[in-house]
Amino acid sequence: MTVPAHVPPELVVDVDIYNIPNIPDSDPQQAWRIFKGRGPLVFSPYNGGHWIATNSADIFEFYRDAARFSSRQIVVPDHPGAPLLPIMADPPDHSEYRRNVMTIFTQAAVDEISDDIRELAIAMIEDVKPNGGCNFVTDFGLQLPLIVFLRMVNLPPEDRLFLRRLIETYSSDPDMEAKKAVSIELRDYLEGWIRKRMESPGDDIISHVIQSKKDGRPYTHEEVVGTTTLLFHAGLDTVANTLGFMALHLAGHPEDRDFIRCNPDKMHDIIQELLRRCTVANQSRVVAQDTSHKGVLLKKGDRVTLPGSLFNLDGDVAPDPDRVDFSRSCPHITFGAGPHSCAGARLARREIAIFLEEWLARIPDFEVDDTRPLRMHAGLTNQVEELWLRWPVS
Amino acid sequence: MVKITYISHDGEERVVDVQPGLSVMEGAKRGGVPGIDADCGGCCACGTCHVYVDGNRRDRLSAKKEDEEAMLDYAERAGPSSRLSCQIKVTEDMEGLIVRTPKSQH
Numbered sequence: 001m002t003v004p005a006h007v008p009p010e011l012v013v014d015v016d017i018y019n020i021p022n023i024p025d026s027d028p029q030q031a032w033r034i035f036k037g038r039g040p041l042v043f044s045p046y047n048g049g050h051w052i053a054t055n056s057a058d059i060f061e062f063y064r065d066a067a068r069f070s071s072r073q074i075v076v077p078d079h080p081g082a083p084l085l086p087i088m089a090d091p092p093d094h095s096e097y098r099r100n101v102m103t104i105f106t107q108a109a110v111d112e113i114s115d116d117i118r119e120l121a122i123a124m125i126e127d128v129k130p131n132g133g134c135n136f137v138t139d140f141g142l143q144l145p146l147i148v149f150l151r152m153v154n155l156p157p158e159d160r161l162f163l164r165r166l167i168e169t170y171s172s173d174p175d176m177e178a179k180k181a182v183s184i185e186l187r188d189y190l191e192g193w194i195r196k197r198m199e200s201p202g203d204d205i206i207s208h209v210i211q212s213k214k215d216g217r218p219y220t221h222e223e224v225v226g227t228t229t230l231l232f233h234a235g236l237d238t239v240a241n242t243l244g245f246m247a248l249h250l251a252g253h254p255e256d257r258d259f260i261r262c263n264p265d266k267m268h269d270i271i272q273e274l275l276r277r278c279t280v281a282n283q284s285r286v287v288a289q290d291t292s293h294k295g296v297l298l299k300k301g302d303r304v305t306l307p308g309s310l311f312n313l314d315g316d317v318a319p320d321p322d323r324v325d326f327s328r329s330c331p332h333i334t335f336g337a338g339p340h341s342c343a344g345a346r347l348a349r350r351e352i353a354i355f356l357e358e359w360l361a362r363i364p365d366f367e368v369d370d371t372r373p374l375r376m377h378a379g380l381t382n383q384v385e386e387l388w389l390r391w392p393v394s
Numbered sequence: 395m396v397k398i399t400y401i402s403h404d405g406e407e408r409v410v411d412v413q414p415g416l417s418v419m420e421g422a423k424r425g426g427v428p429g430i431d432a433d434c435g436g437c438c439a440c441g442t443c444h445v446y447v448d449g450n451r452r453d454r455l456s457a458k459k460e461d462e463e464a465m466l467d468y469a470e471r472a473g474p475s476s477r478l479s480c481q482i483k484v485t486e487d488m489e490g491l492i493v494r495t496p497k498s499q500h
Contacts, residue, residue: 064434064436098439103468107468107471338435339437341440
């Protein structure tokens, strides 16, 4: 328990963001509301102690204000290891790191792999369809983004479960020792591949990162490791959980499934609204200089968690925010906001569109199998750990 | 206030009175104009507020900076008249500016 002297006791909320209590009949996005009601900034004494912004307008502003809220650290308590790039760099250094990564996700690049992704998704759906049910997380939600990503980096697809375990421990285990252990494992794994690609470069993402430049010089080894590590975190975890939450929503809303099947031309708005409701990431920032916000003193070095879940499910952002309504167009920060908004968003959207189109074309009716466990939790990354679906088989 | 016309990819026109000092993107968002996503919130980091600027007032716009050029490479179907609307600050002399939004920002 850590509460610095400048934190007023009435703003302390005795909740650990890695262990937000489950509320019956609510989901991880809603669970974040436990921090609402005591003002725009509250303080959690766990994970080194950190603020949590609770209003949508503040969350948005803080994500965008890189001068006051540094990305030097983006998770509590700390990211162990080489800084993840570009996300843990601040402007002006950030710009070049980011440009180097964005070239991976151009329109042309995503178009080029879309047929491949679609083929893969169809094969996976056809595989589970005759069984009348599946564990969505392990049979589809995890598999699709992992295999797609491993193809882009040209790594063996059979490594996906090993990598998944590392990423899960990293994002859901608050224990720094556990985080450090998996960070070392991941680093060893990546360094092995970086060495191989330095010897024989290919047309893959790791080779692309190795060839990147900063201020005219080649990337240092730490920059290559930091960039590839971030691409792993981003590619292996976020889409998987997003698909899980979307499948959960659709399982309970037959009218939304019908709407999606009957309105392929509205896919953009459909995906925007599902993204809003299915928030995954809740990052943190570091206060860059002493500042006061709405009467609360934030001291240099203080950590502030900015829950995407509290932005997206704020009534100011979307009236009746827990409801999914494809006829509206509400903002969301599922891909973050500000200079660090998700560089891979285009690929993520494409994967989601392909999932919706191909799954609903083959398994139009399905529900949650309530004879099996449904496990989810709120945290740095909101996660669906186990989700069983079932459907009629003709 | 400055009148700006936003034309969607299928020809639908919306005229919005935008306060000088705001960006063309912010004008669209406040005026409820669809077709501009602005995922990053307006700091030239995502390329999802891409618009095509009609010739009539193009000379009133400030020149593109290096960051915007780089981000336009990432934007969908960018051409010579392409700009990121978050980087166009509205000034009084832009009255009558016409921008066209692309079919998709993603």
